[in-house]
Amino acid sequence: MQSREPDAHRNILLLGVVSFINDTSSKIIMPLLPLFIAQQGGTGLAIGLIAGLSDSIASITKLLAGYWSDRLERRKPFVITGYLFSSVAKLLLAFSVSWQQTLLLRISERLGKGLRSAPRDALLAAATHKGNRGRGFGIHRAMDSGGALLGTLLVLALYWFADWDFQAIFLFAGLLGFVSLLPLVRVQESANRKLHRTPLRLRELPRPLKHFMLIAFTYALGNFSYMFFILRAESTFDARLAVALPLLLYALYQLSYTLFAIPAGLLSDRIGRRRVLLIGYGLFTLLCLGFLFGSSLSWLLVLFLLYGINFAFVNATERALVADLVSGDERGTALGTFHMTVSLAALPAGLLAGLLWDAEPLYTFIAGALLSAVALLLLATMPAYEKEETSV
Numbered sequence: 001m002q003s004r005e006p007d008a009h010r011n012i013l014l015l016g017v018v019s020f021i022n023d024t025s026s027k028i029i030m031p032l033l034p035l036f037i038a039q040q041g042g043t044g045l046a047i048g049l050i051a052g053l054s055d056s057i058a059s060i061t062k063l064l065a066g067y068w069s070d071r072l073e074r075r076k077p078f079v080i081t082g083y084l085f086s087s088v089a090k091l092l093l094a095f096s097v098s099w100q101q102t103l104l105l106r107i108s109e110r111l112g113k114g115l116r117s118a119p120r121d122a123l124l125a126a127a128t129h130k131g132n133r134g135r136g137f138g139i140h141r142a143m144d145s146g147g148a149l150l151g152t153l154l155v156l157a158l159y160w161f162a163d164w165d166f167q168a169i170f171l172f173a174g175l176l177g178f179v180s181l182l183p184l185v186r187v188q189e190s191a192n193r194k195l196h197r198t199p200l201r202l203r204e205l206p207r208p209l210k211h212f213m214l215i216a217f218t219y220a221l222g223n224f225s226y227m228f229f230i231l232r233a234e235s236t237f238d239a240r241l242a243v244a245l246p247l248l249l250y251a252l253y254q255l256s257y258t259l260f261a262i263p264a265g266l267l268s269d270r271i272g273r274r275r276v277l278l279i280g281y282g283l284f285t286l287l288c289l290g291f292l293f294g295s296s297l298s299w300l301l302v303l304f305l306l307y308g309i310n311f312a313f314v315n316a317t318e319r320a321l322v323a324d325l326v327s328g329d330e331r332g333t334a335l336g337t338f339h340m341t342v343s344l345a346a347l348p349a350g351l352l353a354g355l356l357w358d359a360e361p362l363y364t365f366i367a368g369a370l371l372s373a374v375a376l377l378l379l380a381t382m383p384a385y386e387k388e389e390t391s392v
Helices: 004-031 033-039 044-072 078-093 099-126 135-162 166-179 184-187 209-222 228-234 241-273 275-291 295-326 328-344 345-361 361-380
Strands: none
Touching: 004 078, 004 099, 004 135, 004 166, 004 184, 033 099, 033 135, 033 166, 033 228, 044 078, 044 135, 044 228, 044 328, 044 345, 078 099, 078 166, 078 184, 099 135, 099 295, 099 328, 135 166, 135 241, 135 295, 184 209, 184 275, 209 275, 209 295, 209 345, 209 361, 228 241, 228 295, 228 328, 228 345, 228 361, 241 275, 275 295, 275 361, 295 345, 345 361
């Protein structure tokens, strides 16, 4: 039998490859999605609705998938089903003819993400221990964002140089999504231990975890969809540049996210998750304020670079912190509850951002700055939460 460490390293790598390919597929679509919705007659409110409602509807799936992966002592079937479901939805997006159909397909794609997110993160947590968990999640996030960077560059090439229309691009992206399923065949569940405890009930979640989820929910209310950053960049340029340059800026965001994801994870292992999250929340506050004071190309380059660094410091660190606060046989439920909590914030966040955008675009960024500043203050005053891990 192989030792645990090679299996653990292999799972991290394989799950990273899956995310790399899947996010290449997704990010061929995502930078164009707000522009596609606008072409279909969707307003800022429609864009906010699609961004928020899809995540919120899928949120309960994240909790149930995490809970049942604990209960059944299996993670991998949920991961495979989730990626498959999302791939089908992305493929069908090529045939959408209205923003209402796009909304339904976006909900379907998010349901697939809901099925896989918590079980996949539980597999990642099982492949690490507290001393290197930030590094493990950082590697996965770096590969995920590396795929996002490749996807953004591909869509730019297909749109600008190959002159493909949105439907052809979406069809290509949907087909690529199915390729991401192949590495999952080699992912293995832990063979060295079986889970025996009763899965964690929601009312039994540790108090520090509940406290942190409230803070993460507050931050998520202000952390509105990337679509509004794309729309803000688009409004600065004319003609084909109104699509091409926002795509380049989005690629810059993904590049900075990729470059900083692993260092941010290592830093959270060294100085603690909360300090790294304080930096990340603070960066988002500065980012929103930055959009109030300028929209020149040079200024947008700085802001999208900052956006990637913000994501690198927040995305993996929040998940690693949740995994730290519970034992191994409770992680599916805890991570599912966390993903659900953040997703539930997506609908009010999207609606608020969309309504403010239709009134005055700058109001969207003022709201984002205020809510992230509140989350920053709550996190800074939160009692010490880190505990010694009792089980990996």
